[in-house]
Amino acid sequence: MLKCFIVDDNPSSIRLLTQYIDQSDGLENAGSSQSGQQALQILQNPASNIDLVFLDIDIADLSGLDILERIGSSHVVILVSGHYLYAQEAFSKGASGYLYKPVQYDRFLAAIEKGKEIAKSRRHTMTNPVHIYVPGNGREVRVRITTSDICYIQSSTNFCTIFLDDSNVFCSLSLKQMCTVLQPPYFVRINRSILVNSNKIIKYDAYDVYLEGNKVIPFGEKYKSDFISSIRTTGLGF
Structure with a gap:
């Protein structure tokens, strides 16, 4: 079961992604935030145990790309955006997937399957190797x-x-x-x-x-x- 968190300042996008998470096997909705700063505090707390993040790029108080740069090594991050021009930069900063708005369910599922594989491989990696x-x-x-x-x-x-x-x-x-x-x-x-x-x-x-x-x-x-x-x-x- 992957715990999913949504970071988006658009309530309609949060509602749609929440619906997709709830109707998909192997996913658990761990909440959402419309503030980039608040989301960063939550995601950097190991006690949150969040596996996968749906991250909008255009957030008013903090760029999604800045958040990605800080959490990309510890979380599976799927960028969500209405723009194509950020895709290359997103993947270079560690994004595991990129969804275009409005998000279609079949593309959502494809990104989730890739995210599950990445999360599985990370679980088998020692946190601090000798x-x-x-x-x-x-x-x-x-x-x-x-x-x-x-x-x-x-x-x-x-x-x-x-x-x-x-x-x-x-x-x-x-x-x-x-x-x-x-x-x-x-x-x-x-x-x-x-x-x-x-x-x-x-x-x-x-x-x-x-x-x-x-x-x-x-x-x-x-x-x-x-x-x-x-x-x-x-x-x-x-």
Whole structure:
């Protein structure tokens, strides 16, 4: 059973999607919100246990694409929009499906089937793996890295550098790809280009995060509230 949540500031769209959810096998309606900010707070709370999100793009108080960027690695997200021009950007930010308004039931079912497969595969993925294998030098070479040794990961276009306790590893993976494996609350984004191991954080203030080894990294304003929310909702902070 997939718990579904609707984020849309149009009441008629919410009613239609609610009807589709209620008449479809394997789906449970977990509620809705017409506010992007309110929806983000709900979805970032692990206690909500929401699996799948129907997300409108044109929301008055917060863009659906901004919400997608923050929850795409932890939820199956199906974008709902009356515009075709957002589709490519939506999929690049982690959308699992894209429905055009007015939503037809057959297309709704097709998107749900794909969403179920993605949700199933995620359930079989360890939240915080002990080791990961990343591309190394040479054809099909993979290097094992112990995740507890990672201090932080910094991106550079489509590549990243993994900073370990005693060495660095250059990796031909993007930060987005790393985020699909190393997820909150164990690993958290603190700005656009840096993912940190939360176990290496000594303290944080209004501007910076302080890591072991005297490393200080500035917050990105968009990521700061997400970081604090993740820490608080998982019981790791106050």
